[in-house]
Amino acid sequence: MIPPEAAPSYKGISTRVIAGLTANGETRPFLVDDAGLPILGAFSIFGEPTLLAQNNGDAVWARGNQANSSFQKSPTGWLANLHGGPQTGDDFAAVVVPVNEMLVTDFDTAKWTYLMSAAETFGVNIVIWVHDPTDFDKRAEITQIGNHADLEKGAGWNAFEFDEDTAGMFYFGENVSGSGITAGVQTTWSAFQADVIFKTWKIYRITIEYGWEASGTFDDVWVADIILNGTQLQLRPDSGGTGRIGRRNFTVASGDLTGTLAPKTPYRLLAVDLHVTATPNAGEDFTITKDAFQGTLYDTVIFSSDLGALSLT
Structure with missing residues (x-):
């Protein structure tokens, strides 16, 4: 429990007060209720998680699903579905967490869980x-x-x-001078905490990322739990509206092409683009089906067309 200060209100809210949270000699605001308990969702140190993706990557909020066991974790039942897609060096998806100016020396631990649909060369970092x-x-x-x-x-x-002994940590930045750590060279997190420059710097954002490989294709992963310095983040669709529209690409050099959106419940099909490199033969169908998870007899065919008969290209 954090004892409340004498302030009777905060921004006109009479039932909430401010308490002081002291870290390294600094007093930072912390939103609490009349009983002195932290208010859920208040931006004290860590803000509301949002989603971000670039290039071939994609990120959407997804409900836990029995089909792939993603319902087993996450305190809210929501997960961040990160899709790396074809990897060309700068394709990624991420959970973005704002941080309220925390000193590098104050950040000691982090934990996260993630469900991978296939083994990959990179994990979620x-x-x-x-x-x-x-x-x-x-x-x-x-x-x-x-x-x-x-x-x-x-x-x-x-x-x-993650803790101070976590290895494989490297940095790149702008206007960094005087540090004892060479840019691009891997070391431990504790080395940054002890560095003459970085130990005085502050954290403004933390991201949990998936991607950045030079080649290959990264299939879906679902991030379920993120705990930063002992604080459990509440993963759910954010107030800014990120992660509402998913995008997937499926390709094949020859033969049949089958693609699946899963978990299916968060998705609403808005548009489908089909590109072929040669005129299809009769009997080559393009079909979109909704799986009812109750046997094939209950599945719904949303669209089906013989591409060859229509002479589509």
Whole structure:
């Protein structure tokens, strides 16, 4: 319990008060109720998680689903469905967590769980975004390399426990000078906490990421739990509206092509694009089906067309 200060209101809300949270000599605001308990969802240190994806990556909010056992984890029942897609070096998906100016030396632990639909060369990694609190021209991202041996990458449920001894951490940034750590060289998180420059810098964002490989295709993963410094983040569709529309690409060089959107419940089919490189033969069908999970007799055919008979190209 955090004892409330004498303030009778906060921004006109009479039932809430501010308590002081002291860290490294600084007093930071912390929103609590009249009983002195932290208010759920208040942005004290960690803000509301949102989703981000670039290039071939995609990120959507998904409900836990019995079909792939994703319902087994997550305190809210919601998961962040991250899809890497074809990897060309800068394709990724991420959970983005705002951080309220936490000192690098204050961030000690993190845990996250993720369900991988297939084994990959990279796992789901953490990136810690930092800057000089006195000069915002100086910033860096400190990344846990995705293919590190300690990071689980197998099909099924995986988890990672991050602490000061976590290796495979490297940084790139702008206007970083005087550090004893060379950009791009892997070291431990504790090395950043002890560095003459980085130990004075503050964290403004943390991302849990999937992607950034040079080749191959990264299938779906579902991030279920994220705990930062002992704080369990509440994963759910965010107030800004990210992760509402999913996008998937399916390709094949020759033969039949089958693609599946799963879990299916979060998706609403808005548009489908089909591209072929040669005129189809008669009997080559394009079909969209909704799986009822109650046997094929209950499935619903949404659309079906003989591409060859229609001479479509």
